[in-house]
Amino acid sequence: MARDKVLLAHGAGGRASLELIKGLFLPAYGNPLLEVLDDGAVLSLDGVRLAFSTDSYVVSPPFFPGGDIGKLSVYGTVNDLAMMGARPLALSLAFILEEGFEMEALERVVRSVAEASERAKVQVVTGDTKVVEKGAGSGIFVTSSGIGLLWPGASPSGRNARPGDVVLLSGPIGDHEVAVLLARGEFSLEAPVLSDCAPLWELVQELFEAQVEVHAMRDPTRGGLATALWEIAQGSQIGVVVEEGKVPVRPEVKGICELLGYDPYYLASEGKFLAFVPERDAERALEVLRSHPLGKEASIIGRATAENPGTVLLRTRVGGHRLLEPLTGRQFPRIC
Helix, strand or coil: CCCCCCCHHHHCCCHHHHHHHHHHHHHHHCCHHHHCCCCCEEEEECCEEEEEEEEEECCCCCEECCEEHHHHHHHHHHHHHHHCCEEEEEEEEEEEEECCCCHHHHHHHHHHHHHHHHHHCCEEEEEEEEEECCCCCCCEEEEEEEEEEECCCCCCCCCCCCCCCEEEECCCCCHHHHHHHHHHCCCCCCCCCCCCCCCCHHHHHHHHHCCCCCCEEECCCCCHHHHHHHHHHHHHCCEEEEEHHHCCCCHHHHHHHHHHCCCHHHCCCCCCCEEEECHHHHHHHHHHHHCCHHHCCCEEEEEEECCCCCCEEEECCCCCEEEECCCCCCCCCCCC
């Protein structure tokens, strides 16, 4: 990996991204809150536990089947808060617009943000707008930040998974990335695939209301399922064994991957999440997830082990094992 220039791979969520974070940002800003490397930070203010998260969205094209950059900027940030165990309270939004971007398209994004915020039950309370010269941008970029209130007693973290935990996945993976890929029209392919972009807090809240003990959660966005599992395995120093036959992938997504040679385990999803829970709570958690429209295809996909800490193994249908690690480079650019 080149070290003298920034590469697209540095923003793809794989090894290059981690190298950039650990090699540049952590030494400069390192503190106990940042070093956890979760989807956000947990802050305690006068005894009130809050989660804080931020993300940027550069998806191309900005409109795709099932969503757009506005919807994505709201749900992406509220989902990061949900993965911290927090009910979203408020968002900030910053728009970077390229000169010449169609006002009709901007109005469409703004309406989408409003609709998504209403669905996620969160308000946009502050923001900023900048315009760059034509050719200096890519139409529209959005950065969103959010704060949320931690559920009482909840402390899910990528460092809190334990050997013996059962790994649940709330539904099929890869829908979002395939929807964006097809929207680009680069491969002359068509398939009825919509982005799964959706707010996850209500589904997470139902787990907490059912008194499921959740040790770790992560939504498999950039880098997909394989990277999300690897991050938790690394953070908690556990091994993870995933059953290939248990991981739900839609036939259309699987077919596109087979045609183009891509791996569904590295495809981004924007409306699914992983949960590590004790074995005693696993069946109850699965029942809770499947009772909600966003979790009706949930599955138990694997277990955490004390063996091989920091690694993720995929047990294949024929009984072999395959190592799942973050990509060294990137599979697709600009999918979130």
